[in-house]
Amino acid sequence: xxxxxxxxxxxxxxxxxxxxxxxxxxxxxxxxxxxxxxxxxxxxxxxxxxxxxxxxxxxxxxxxxxxxxxxxxxxxxxxxxxxxxxxxxxxxxxxxxxxxxxxxxxxxxxxxxxxxxxxxxxxxxxxxxxxxxxxxxxxxxxxxxxxxxxxxxxxxxxxxxxxxxxxxxxxxxxxxxxxxxxxxxxxxxxxxxxxxxxxxxxxxxxxxxxxxxxxxxxxxxxxxxxxxxxxxxx
Amino acid sequence: xxxxxxxxxxxxxxxxxxxxxxxxxxxxxxxxxxxxxxxxxxxxxxxxxxxxxxxxxxxxxxxxxxxxxxxxxxxxxxxxxxxxxxxxxxxxxxxxxxxxxxxxxxxxxxxxxxxxxxxxxxxxxxxxxxxxxxxxxxxxxxxxxxxxxxxxxxxxxxxxxxxxxxxxxxxxxxxxxxxxxxxxxxxxxxxxxxxxxxxxxxxxxxxxxxxxxxxxxxxxxxxxxxxxxxxxxxxxxxxxxxxxxxxxxxxxxxxxxxxxxxxxxxxxxxxxxxxxxxxxxxxxxxxxxxxxxxxxxxxxxxxxxxxxxxxxxxxxxxxxxxxxxxxxxxxxxxxxxxxxxxxxxxxxxxxxxxxxxxxxxxxxxxxxxxxxxxxxxxxxxxxxxxxxxxxxxxxxxxxxxxxxxxxx
Numbered sequence: 232x233x234x235x236x237x238x239x240x241x242x243x244x245x246x247x248x249x250x251x252x253x254x255x256x257x258x259x260x261x262x263x264x265x266x267x268x269x270x271x272x273x274x275x276x277x278x279x280x281x282x283x284x285x286x287x288x289x290x291x292x293x294x295x296x297x298x299x300x301x302x303x304x305x306x307x308x309x310x311x312x313x314x315x316x317x318x319x320x321x322x323x324x325x326x327x328x329x330x331x332x333x334x335x336x337x338x339x340x341x342x343x344x345x346x347x348x349x350x351x352x353x354x355x356x357x358x359x360x361x362x363x364x365x366x367x368x369x370x371x372x373x374x375x376x377x378x379x380x381x382x383x384x385x386x387x388x389x390x391x392x393x394x395x396x397x398x399x400x401x402x403x404x405x406x407x408x409x410x411x412x413x414x415x416x417x418x419x420x421x422x423x424x425x426x427x428x429x430x431x432x433x434x435x436x437x438x439x440x441x442x443x444x445x446x447x448x449x450x451x452x453x454x455x456x457x458x459x460x461x462x463x464x465x
Numbered sequence: 466x467x468x469x470x471x472x473x474x475x476x477x478x479x480x481x482x483x484x485x486x487x488x489x490x491x492x493x494x495x496x497x498x499x500x501x502x503x504x505x506x507x508x509x510x511x512x513x514x515x516x517x518x519x520x521x522x523x524x525x526x527x528x529x530x531x532x533x534x535x536x537x538x539x540x541x542x543x544x545x546x547x548x549x550x551x552x553x554x555x556x557x558x559x560x561x562x563x564x565x566x567x568x569x570x571x572x573x574x575x576x577x578x579x580x581x582x583x584x585x586x587x588x589x590x591x592x593x594x595x596x597x598x599x600x601x602x603x604x605x606x607x608x609x610x611x612x613x614x615x616x617x618x619x620x621x622x623x624x625x626x627x628x629x630x631x632x633x634x635x636x637x638x639x640x641x642x643x644x645x646x647x648x649x650x651x652x653x654x655x656x657x658x659x660x661x662x663x664x665x666x667x668x669x670x671x672x673x674x675x676x677x678x679x680x681x682x683x684x685x686x687x688x689x690x691x692x693x694x695x696x697x698x699x700x701x702x703x704x705x706x707x708x709x710x711x712x713x714x715x716x717x718x719x720x721x722x723x724x725x726x727x728x729x730x731x732x733x734x735x736x737x738x739x740x741x742x743x744x745x746x747x748x749x750x751x752x753x754x755x756x757x758x759x760x761x762x763x764x765x766x767x768x769x770x771x772x773x774x775x776x777x778x779x780x781x782x783x784x785x786x787x788x789x790x791x792x793x794x795x796x797x798x799x800x801x802x803x804x805x806x807x808x809x810x811x812x813x814x815x816x817x818x819x820x821x822x823x824x825x826x827x828x829x830x831x832x833x834x835x836x837x838x839x840x841x842x843x844x845x846x847x848x849x850x851x852x853x854x855x856x857x858x859x860x861x862x863x864x865x866x867x868x869x870x871x872x873x
Binding site: 280283285286305306309310312313314317318320324326328329337338340341342343346386390 | 466467469470477481780783784785786791792866
């Protein structure tokens with residue numbers, strides 16, 4: 232359960248203040264598949280950083296599963312990311328030196344899970360993300376773009392997080408491979424009940440989600456809600 | 466992260482760019498190996514000098530005449546050249562100074578030696594039978610100069626193995642042969658055991674003849690000696706014996722100010738400590754030069770670690786995004802630096818050990834690698850890793866994950 236209330240984020244550089252977010256509020260329930268959509272410069276990246284506990288808002292509150300995470304220190308944020316959030320990035324997904332299996336285990340390593348338990352968790356996550364076992368010992372330069380992204384999804388899943396956050400996950404993929412990856416997200420949402428937030432600037436990608444939050448100039452201009460579409464007047 | 470995980474990450478990072486890793490390690494390898502080799506060579510030199518000083522005798526006090534001095538601005542002919550140490554002085558010391566175990570008056574000089582078509586030029590020492598005991602001379606064949614030889618001024622000689630090799634050929638039978646010293650014929654009655662050349666001339670390249678014979682036929686003056694070696698009864702009385710001899714000789718020579726003494730009294734312990742302080746300084750110098758190369762190696766580590774942190778900015782961002790704390794990142798990079806220096810240090814110890822072993826086996830010097838210097842080398846290399854790894858690791862751990870992920 233994600234609740235954000237009147238979140239603002241202001242960047243100061245010299246005398247200029249840039250208002251990246253100007254009071255954003257919404258609630259996302261467990262098991263939702265939401266797309267946050269907006270053009271570049273709309274504030275969607277800033278919103279993703281705050282939702283992903285990579286950054287804290289200037290004002291407003293962010294509650295993740297009832298805990299306020301809007302005013303934590305760097306290391307406290309690291310623990311939130313470790314235990315409650317799984318990331319899938321557009322680029323630079325895997326450690327090139329490590330095998331697929333080791334990459335997926337990495338969040339468990341930082342979470343302090345004993346070595347003998349990690350293997351099973353990582354294998355289950357890879358299977359959920361649609362990877363076949365013959366690729367588990369490959370390194371990322373032996374994989375296709377779609378496979379890399381599915382390993383990244385497995386890594387995001389492996390810690391059993393409250394929220395999976397995908398930042399332009401299909402940005403580097405062709406349409407067909409992108410659709411396979413989006414299909415994976417849909418399956419994780421429908422079959423396993425995962426909460427997924429997809430950040431994108433493309434409407435046809437966003438439409439794979441059940442709910443679209445459209446932001447522009449740091450404000451929500453449209454939130455389709457869980458089912459009822461409503462237009463917020465400017 | 467468990468220790469196994471940290472090691473896993475470290476090995477994977479260090480093997481990712483083997484050429485760079487080994488070049489960086491090379492700095493530490495050279496630094497540590499030169500410290501080990503230099504210190505072992507220095508210590509080897511020290512103990513070799515000490516043992517060669519010990520080999521000239523034990524609890525030894527050496528009295529030698531001073532320089533001849535003319536009043537005014539006359540040239541000094543150098544210490545030991547004056548005829549200020551007389552046989553009467555020797556008798557007085559023997560009679561009046563206590564705690565003396567043996568006393569060996571000597572005259573020495575270099576002479577041309579010939580024997581059946583071969584010749585050499587070496588040092589000839591006129592000595593009494595006490596010489597062998599005072600100077601630790603041992604006889605291989607025949608016998609040393611006896612008291613009888615001294616009292617009858619017999620023309621007998623005891624030769625060192627090098628003299629034997631030069632005159633009669635390596636390993637040849639020398640006893641009973643004749644040699645000519647300064648034109649006079651001497652019969653060889655003894656051969657000394659090889660001692661090896663030390664810091665004080667080659668004792669194997671020496672000829673011993675009776676003191677009285679040397680005084681009469683070679684020096685032409687039976688009243689003085691060129692040096693007097695005294696062996697004290699015990700190491701603890703050496704300073705006292707030295708002081709007693711000085712006082713006695715000052716009184717006999719009627720010199721009131723010790724600074725104007727026309728003789729020198731040297732204590733073996735003084736020689737050992739002077740030589741030790743020279744070789745000690747030498748060792749420190751060598752170690753300091755090697756230490757500088759170690760420092761340069763450490764800077765090389767820091768340089769590589771900073772490059773690595775910049776290169777792996779995105780990786781650090783990703784690790785932070787999936788939950789690595791500052792501490793996790795810090796430990797990871799610090800471990801990499803320490804692993805570099807420890808592996809480099811281990812290889813350096815092996816190479817340094819090898820180098821000092823080579824020095825020993827080529828017969829240049831008997832070196833010794835001490836456990837202390839090995840442990841110190843490991844400690845220092847770990848410390849270098851921590852010191853020079855600290856700043857890059859701190860920089861990595863403080864990277865902002867958002868900026869790190871965006872880094873191109």
